[in-house]
Amino acid sequence: MGAARFPLRAPDPRQAGIGLRTPHFAALAGSRPAVSFLEVHSENYFADGGPALAWLERFRADYAVSLHGVALSLGSVDGLDPVHLDRLARLVSRIEPALVSEHLCWSRLGGRNLGELLPLPYSEESLGVVCARVDEAQERLGRRILVENVSAYVRFRESTIPEGEFVAQVARRTGCGVLLDVNNAYVNAENHGTDARAFLAAIEPASVGEIHLAGPERTGDGLVDSHGARVLPDVWALYEETIARLGPVPTLVEWDTNIPPLEVLVAEADKATAVLRRAGDRARGAA
Amino acid sequence: MSAALRALQESFARAVLGGDPEAIASSIEPGGDEGVRRLAIYGRAVTANLVGALRGAHPVVVRLVGDAYFHEAASRFARADPPQSGDLNRFGDGFAAFLEHYPPAASMPWLADVARLDWACHEATMAGDGEPLDFDALARVPPEAQGDLRFAFRPSVSVVRSSWPILAIWEANQSDRDGTPDRVEGEDTVLVWRETGRVRAVALAPREAAFVEALAAGRGLEEATGEPDWDLPAFLEQLASHGVLAAFRTEIPVGPSPISA
Amino acid sequence: MNSKRNLIRSALAGVIALGVGSAAAQAHDGAAPAGKEKCYGIAKKGQNDCGTATHACAGLAKRDNQPDEWKLVAKGTCEKLGGKLKAPAAPKK
Known part of the structure; x- marks a missing residue:
């Protein structure tokens, strides 16, 4: 194990973080807003060198960083792509992130990657596949990862386990943490007529290592998880309830399409910070 | 299962x-x-x-x-x-x-070659830094070994050859230009590399292109130079000063550094 | 042969002279994203961002594409370029 290159930084659970995207690089470097961490899509920094990595290393000197993968494909029947896992491991040792996460989904099949978070049936078979992949990833990276519940537009008749129970089981069996996406829980409940609160209640509080918030888009075919708008009022309500149950948890606001000026994103994160502070104050008041 | x-x-x-x-x-x-x-x-x-x-x-x-x-x-x-x-x-x-x-x-018919140039630039943004040229070590190469020097390029370096004026097209379609190329003739051989974070693309003269491709193929400096009727010093200096050249090797061992010895 | 040796010697002398006092100048060619430069490559968008939001892109993508004929006709700069570009006089290999 080499010497650390960066100061040890962990997200302050009483202050939200933001998703870091290219259009905000210059503004972020100039204004250094008070956010508790920056989250990036790991794959965007898989390069051997170059400006993207240089930017991230520069930001890492000032902020805690979370590496959030989109394409490891934990639900692949073919197993993990060893090259992908190696590149992730290399990035983890370069950046020394506070958090490393991935999605409960699949994208890789027969040596091809479809570049999308595709849904899994929630069955014993899927559970076996996902847990084996999470074990492999955690072993290769030498650390705990968080896994995120995804938005889905279809459900499978093969599913035999409620989604919340499935996510909780993955955490229980592998020791990984949960990245609880409250917006995805809401999107799925709206799209499938299920109960977001039942989903959230199935997740063990101690397993939750991070929370995601984002704004979806309403279409004729249901809610689409576009990460392209402000967080919905209903999702704020679910988030408040969740924080009341879990206590303060590092929270991230994601914005990937129709990306607004940095101030708008930071203002959205500040709303989450206000919720986290209230919960923290309540906890201290009760103690 | x-x-x-x-x-x-x-x-x-x-x-x-x-x-x-x-x-x-x-x-x-x-x-x-x-x-x-x-x-x-x-x-x-x-x-x-x-x-x-x-x-x-x-x-x-x-x-x-x-x-x-x-x-x-x-x-x-x-x-x-x-x-x-x-x-x-x-x-x-x-x-x-x-x-x-x-x-x-x-x-x-020129579109595919423009796509190749786009792709070379894209790859250049992601390449590793590689080893920078060690000027001190180069200074210690004995004269008799100079002709046999084999230079390597930085990982971002590539050459795109075309029968069309692809560099003129590429330059005309950068964000600050209106798409009208400065010339409509030419068979461009383009050298692409990354320098201080920025991707650069320049057209090579035929002798320069042949030289670069010979070096890339692992040929020694003397062989790659060909007939000595062109301005090798100016070109090599350009390659070195813009970070195109990386490490070099020679069949004859280079003497120890006077500092570390 | 001598003129070639001399040419190489003088080329290397020029390169070595460059290194005097600036040996480390080009050590990290990926590491200078200072200021607000918009040059190609300095802040190139990562292609995996849509990957997550993916769904995002789903929302943005228009309704499915019939293979309309007009989509096979290049617009943009090609219109002014097409007829003007000249093929080389003698086709290469």
């Missing part, structure tokens, strides 16, 4: 890549037309993501042909030959070759 899941994923992939929802339709909810419409969200997302990746890697091609044309060509390529890596920054290696044989592009 996961045969049912494999079959389901194969059916799902056929629906999103091939637009054929039949095999997966009986497995999903909601059923009927609503389910098919929900599946189409995934189909459009996959296409949009893959086309988006190709778009990001080929900005000049996009500007040359326009959005609708690019989307059509790129989605055909992507659905026929989806990425092998989950990192979409690596997707697009074969797109230039696809354009070369894409019938609607037959009237633009």
Whole structure:
């Protein structure tokens, strides 16, 4: 194990973080807003060198960083792509992130990657596949990862386990943490007529290592998880309830399409910070 | 052990890549037309993501042909030959070759070479730094070994050869230009590399191109130079000062550094 | 042969002279994203961002594409380029 290159930084659970995207690089470097961490899509920094990595290393000197993968494909029947896992491991040792996460989904099949978070049936078979992949990833990276519940537009008749129970089981069996996406829980409940609160209640509080918030888009075919708008009022309500149950948890606001000026994103994160502070104050008041 | 899941994923992939929802339709909810419409969200997302990746890697091609044309060509390529890596920054290696044989592009025989130049620039942004040229070590190479020096290039360096004026086209389609090339003739051989974070592209004269390609093929300095009737000193100095050259090796050992000795 | 040796010697002398006092100048060619430069490559968008939101892109993607004929006709700069570009006089290999 080499010497650390960066100061040890962990997200302050009483202050939200933001998703870091290219259009905000210059503004972020100039204004250094008070956010508790920056989250990036790991794959965007898989390069051997170059400006993207240089930017991230520069930001890492000032902020805690979370590496959030989109394409490891934990639900692949073919197993993990060893090259992908190696590149992730290399990035983890370069950046020394506070958090490393991935999605409960699949994208890789027969040596091809479809570049999308595709849904899994929630069955014993899927559970076996996902847990084996999470074990492999955690072993290769030498650390705990968080896994995120995804938005889905279809459900499978093969599913035999409620989604919340499935996510909780993955955490229980592998020791990984949960990245609880409250917006995805809401999107799925709206799209499938299920109960977001039942989903959230199935997740063990101690397993939750991070929370995601984002704004979806309403279409004729249901809610689409576009990460392209402000967080919905209903999702704020679910988030408040969740924080009341879990206590303060590092929270991230994601914005990937129709990306607004940095101030708008930071203002959205500040709303989450206000919720986290209230919960923290309540906890201290009760103690 | 996961045969049912494999079959389901194969059916799902056929629906999103091939637009054929039949095999997966009986497995999903909601059923009927609503389910098919929900599946189409995934189909459009996959296409949009893959086309988006190709778009990001080929900005000049996009500007040359326009959005609708690019989307059509790129989605055909992507659905026929989806990425092998989950990192979409690596997707697009074969797109230039696809354009070369894409019938609607037959009237633009230069388009595939422009795509190659776009791709070389894209790859240059992601290449490693490599070893910088060690000037002190170079100074210690004895004169008799100089002709046998073998230079390596930085990992970002590549050469794109074309029968068309692709550099003029490429330069004219950068964001601050209106698309009108400075010249409409030429057979450009373009040197691409990254320098202090920025990708650069310059046209090489025929002797320069032959020299660079000979070095890239591992030839020694003397052999690569060819006839001594051109300005090698000026060109080599350019390559060195712009960070194109990296490490070198020679068959004769270089003497120890006076500092470390 | 001598003129070639001399040419190489003088080329290397020029390169070595460059290194005097600036040996480390080009050590990290990926590491200078200072200021607000918009040059190609300095802040190139990562292609995996849509990957997550993916769904995002789903929302943005228009309704499915019939293979319309007009999508096979290049617009953009090609219109002014097409007829003007000249093929080389003698086709290469």
